Amino acid sequence: MTHPLQGLTAIVTGGASGIGAAIAHRLREDGARVAVFDLDPDAAADANLAVRVDVADDASVVGGIERVVAELGGIDILVNNAGIGAQGDVAANSEEEWHTVWDVNVVGIARVSRAALSHLRASSAAAICNTSSIAATVGLPQRALYSATKGAVLALTRAMAADHLREGIRVNAVNPGTADTPWIGRLLSSADDPLAERAALAARQPHGRLVTAEEVAGAVAYLVSPRAGSTTGVGLAVDGGMEGLRLRND
Template sequence: MSGELTGLTALVTGGASGIGLATARMLAARGAAVACLDLNALDADGRPTVPEPLIGVYGDVADDTSVDAAVAEAAERLGGLDILVNNAGILGRGTVESGGLDEWKRVFDVNVFGMVRVARAALPYLRRSEHASVVNMCSLGATVGLPNAAVYCSSKGAVLALTTAMAADHLHEGIRVNCVTPAPVDTPWVRRLVDAAPDPQAAFAAVSGRQPNGRLVTPEEVATAICYLVGPAAGSTTGVSLPVDGGSRGVLLSMDPRLLPARSRL
């Protein structure tokens, strides 16, 4: 597995932290040359914030000009693009009643239109690749209703539909398009949300306990799924949504698993 992506190039949006950074590191460990497009990819002095051998490229997925320049820079420095991981995204809270339309526009501008901008800019390079692959970051919220998250769930539902539509549009060009749908992931982003709660420890326990397997997903588990989808073993896989959710979509525990026989426990 360590060299399965040798000779390939990859661009990861939101690659300076969390799932994006874990993915970039894993892609590089498997042989790919990787650039991380992120608002925080460079420090105040213009030095990369991502560790070597990763390449840091400043970019704002909510801005057309910034995206075009960042993708072009990444492709030039990498010598082309074989893999795009559309990971950059933001959270939005509120119901359809409590969330203002400005918030809806902000979330969709990053979570949906941001992927469209980056994909558009990357497609000319992907078309030149014999191993072209795109993975979009979706969410459990695309398929399961989450309270007080109508805007976020809606944006990720759009990502799910966008993924299958892109897969249909670009299959004849040899470009595979898939997505991953994680449950809550233990990232700095989630930790900041938990830390803002009145009782952070109780909030973290509640979020973790909501999962059938009793814990949050790790960034590395999501990265492993992404690396599979972009790798040669998934050469006939396109238009799919790969859950990384601890059983949230497919497992219903009717009782405390600690009460089950040991051989039956997850």
């Protein structure tokens, strides 16, 4: 099937940069009409519709969903990709930062999903994919807050899959390893030795390099496609083997 998403309409939150932009591009290549929700919609290069939506604001989310339905005719696919990062151990982040990151990374998924739910129920090919992380399944140093939110995303994905399976809505997650994105670029630029830090991040993934945004997008495209009709409640690792492999150093 050359265009497995032909005739379907997808929303990608955080779709103007990084992994989200790669997902939007791939879904359009696969034939979908794509609406991008982002704080900077003008930066969206691959979208049939780009809307300024703040996933931390319910009125903004509801307005975005209404606009997609009015202009593109419905919703078949939702990719909850918008998220923000955080560094440090459990004592490193302020009370305000804990609330902010949780509100975007976890509650943001709930806001967009519940606003889209009635439209997804009307689709014959409804699918949701949430962007979780390797941080949900492996203990990483200096990522306490971020890991807590991404662990919640994975648990929320399974709960949503159970709740909505009999309504015809599949719900899965993708768990990227350390990906070569603008956020990682900013982290590296603030390191004492960016080249050494990049090498260390690459080396901790068994295949020896950073994950590409396009690889994550390919996994998402599969999970939301009718080709994955029997796949739901899954967290698909795209991490170069980091979660499951323990290679010898010889």
